[in-house]
Amino acid sequence: MASNSMTTSLDYRKWLKWASLGLVSLINGYAVILMYSRGEYAFALLTLIVASLGVYVFARKRTYAHRYIYPGVAGMILFIIFPLVYTIGLAFTNYSGSNQLSLERTQSVLLQQTSQSGDSYNFSLYEQDGTYSIALKDGEQWLATDRYELTALPTDKIQLKAVDEPVGNKAPLKTVISNRKLLSDLLLSTTAGDELKMSGLRTFAEIQPMYVLQDDGETLVNYIKNITYKPNWETGFYQEVNVDGEFVGEPLSPGFIVNVGFDNFTRIFTDPGIQGPFFKIFVWTVLFSVLTVVFTLAVGVVLAQVISWESLKGRGVYRVMLILPYAVPAFISILVFKGLFNQSFGEINLVLEGLFGLSPAWFTEPFLAKTMILIVNTWLGYPYMMILAMGLLKAIPEDLYEASAMDGAGPIDNFFNITLPLLVKPMIPLLIASFAFNFNNFVLIQLLTNGAPDMIGTSVPAGHTDLLVSYTYRIAFEGSGGQDFALAGAIATMIFLLVGGLSLLNMKFTKLESE
Structure with missing residues (x-):
C-alpha cells in the first residue's frame, strides 16, 4: 500500500515537472516569436538561449544536477555576456539617436507621413x-x-x-x-x-x-515634390537621388541601422575633434588611476603604521574615526565635498581666502579641478588601504625589526627596507584591482564635476576631468548632434580590452603569489 502511494506521488511529481517545462517552453516560444516579429532579433535569440538552456538542464537526468548552478550561468549570460557582445556589436554599426530602426521600420514611419x-x-x-x-x-x-x-x-x-x-x-x-x-x-x-x-x-x-513605396521595395517617391529617394547604405538614411543615381540633398529622418565596419574605431584616431580629446582623456584616466593608487596607498600605510603604534593612547578611537569615511556612502561624501569646494560659498575657499587671500576656481580651471578630484578620491580610498595594511603589518615578524635595530637602523630605514617591501608585495593584486576600479570610476566624476570644465572645439561632448567611462557616457547620452551610441560602443570596447588586460595581469600576479 505504501509502495503504491509512493509510486503515485512520484508519477504526480513527474507529470508536474513535464507540465511546467512544457508551459515554460510555450511561453518562451511565444515571446521569441513576438520579439522576432518586431525586429528585436538579439533579444529573441537571448530569450531562446536562456530558456532553452534551462529546459535542457531540468529535463535530462544527466544534467539535472546542474540545476543549482543554472541561475548563476543564466545571470552571467543576461548581465555580462549579452551586454558585452551587444555593445561590441553596436561598435560596428551607425546606431545613434537618429539611426535606431531597421530599413523596414524606417519605411513604415516614412510611409505613414x-x-x-x-x-x-x-x-x-x-x-x-x-x-x-x-x-x-x-x-x-x-x-x-x-x-x-x-x-x-x-x-x-x-x-x-x-x-x-x-x-x-x-x-x-x-x-x-x-x-x-x-x-x-x-x-x-x-x-x-x-x-x-x-x-x-x-x-x-x-x-x-507623402511617400509611396515603389515595386523594388526600397525606393520612395514624393509625388507632391516629384522627388525620388533611395536608401544610402553608407550613411543609413533615405536620401534624394538625381537622374544619374547620385545621392544629393538632405537625408530623411529617421534613419536605419547599417554596418560600418571599423569606421567608429577609425574616427577615434583620425577625427581631430575626437582624436585630441580622446588621447587627453586617456592619459588623464591612466594618470588619475595611478595617482589614486599611490596616494591612497601612501596615506593608508602611514596611518596604519601610526594607529599600530602600541604606545599611542586611544588607538581604538583613532581607528574608528579613520575608518568612518569607508562607512559613509561614497555619493554622500562626494556631494559634501562638492559643497566644500564651492568657489563662492565653500568652506575651503573661505579658509584659503581668510588665511592667504586665495580663492581657487576649483571647477573651472582644469588643473585645479583634477587636483580636487584626486583629493576627494584619496579621502574615499585611503581607509581601504589602511585596513589592508593594518592586517599585513601584524604578519611581519618582529625578529626583523630587532635584527635591524642591532645593526643601528632607525624607524625610517625600517619602514623603507622592511615594512614597505613586505606590505607592497602581497598587495600588488589588490593594487591592480584598485587601478582597474578607478579606471572606471564613473560615480566620482559624474557627481563631482560631470566632466567639467568642458573642452573647446570637440566633435562630441568632452571635459578636462572626464575619464574614459564618463566620456563614453556623454557621447552616448549628451551628444548635441544625436546620441552616438555606436561611437560610445567603440570606446567601451576599448575600455573592456584595457580592463580585461589588467584583470589577466592581476590573475597572473595572484598566481605567482600563490606559488
Whole structure:
C-alpha cells in the first residue's frame, strides 16, 4: 500500500515537472516569436538561449544536477555576456539617436507621413439622444454623416450626405478633444468622391501619403515634390537621388541601422575633434588611476603604521574615526565635498581666502579641478588601504625589526627596507584591482564635476576631468548632434580590452603569489 502511494506521488511529481517545462517552453516560444516579429532579433535569440538552456538542464537526468548552478550561468549570460557582445556589436554599426530602426521600420514611419492635397473643411459634432453626427461646411452647403455612438464609429469609409441643416446640438470643443483618437481614425467620403481625414481640431481635409513605396521595395517617391529617394547604405538614411543615381540633398529622418565596419574605431584616431580629446582623456584616466593608487596607498600605510603604534593612547578611537569615511556612502561624501569646494560659498575657499587671500576656481580651471578630484578620491580610498595594511603589518615578524635595530637602523630605514617591501608585495593584486576600479570610476566624476570644465572645439561632448567611462557616457547620452551610441560602443570596447588586460595581469600576479 505504501509502495503504491509512493509510486503515485512520484508519477504526480513527474507529470508536474513535464507540465511546467512544457508551459515554460510555450511561453518562451511565444515571446521569441513576438520579439522576432518586431525586429528585436538579439533579444529573441537571448530569450531562446536562456530558456532553452534551462529546459535542457531540468529535463535530462544527466544534467539535472546542474540545476543549482543554472541561475548563476543564466545571470552571467543576461548581465555580462549579452551586454558585452551587444555593445561590441553596436561598435560596428551607425546606431545613434537618429539611426535606431531597421530599413523596414524606417519605411513604415516614412510611409505613414501624410500631406494635405486639397481644401480644408470646418467640421463640428452635433449630438442628439446620445448619438453624434459629423457635419462639414462646404461653402454654403452642409455635408453630414449618419448618427453614431462615438464608441461605435465605423472603421471603414463613412459617406457624407448633403443636408439643409445639421440636426441636434453642437458639441463643445472638449468633446472633440476627448475623442480625438477616434475621430482621427475616420475616413470620410464626399459626394464628389474625395476622401477626407481629420487635419485639426476643427478641420477635415483631403490628405494623401507623402511617400509611396515603389515595386523594388526600397525606393520612395514624393509625388507632391516629384522627388525620388533611395536608401544610402553608407550613411543609413533615405536620401534624394538625381537622374544619374547620385545621392544629393538632405537625408530623411529617421534613419536605419547599417554596418560600418571599423569606421567608429577609425574616427577615434583620425577625427581631430575626437582624436585630441580622446588621447587627453586617456592619459588623464591612466594618470588619475595611478595617482589614486599611490596616494591612497601612501596615506593608508602611514596611518596604519601610526594607529599600530602600541604606545599611542586611544588607538581604538583613532581607528574608528579613520575608518568612518569607508562607512559613509561614497555619493554622500562626494556631494559634501562638492559643497566644500564651492568657489563662492565653500568652506575651503573661505579658509584659503581668510588665511592667504586665495580663492581657487576649483571647477573651472582644469588643473585645479583634477587636483580636487584626486583629493576627494584619496579621502574615499585611503581607509581601504589602511585596513589592508593594518592586517599585513601584524604578519611581519618582529625578529626583523630587532635584527635591524642591532645593526643601528632607525624607524625610517625600517619602514623603507622592511615594512614597505613586505606590505607592497602581497598587495600588488589588490593594487591592480584598485587601478582597474578607478579606471572606471564613473560615480566620482559624474557627481563631482560631470566632466567639467568642458573642452573647446570637440566633435562630441568632452571635459578636462572626464575619464574614459564618463566620456563614453556623454557621447552616448549628451551628444548635441544625436546620441552616438555606436561611437560610445567603440570606446567601451576599448575600455573592456584595457580592463580585461589588467584583470589577466592581476590573475597572473595572484598566481605567482600563490606559488
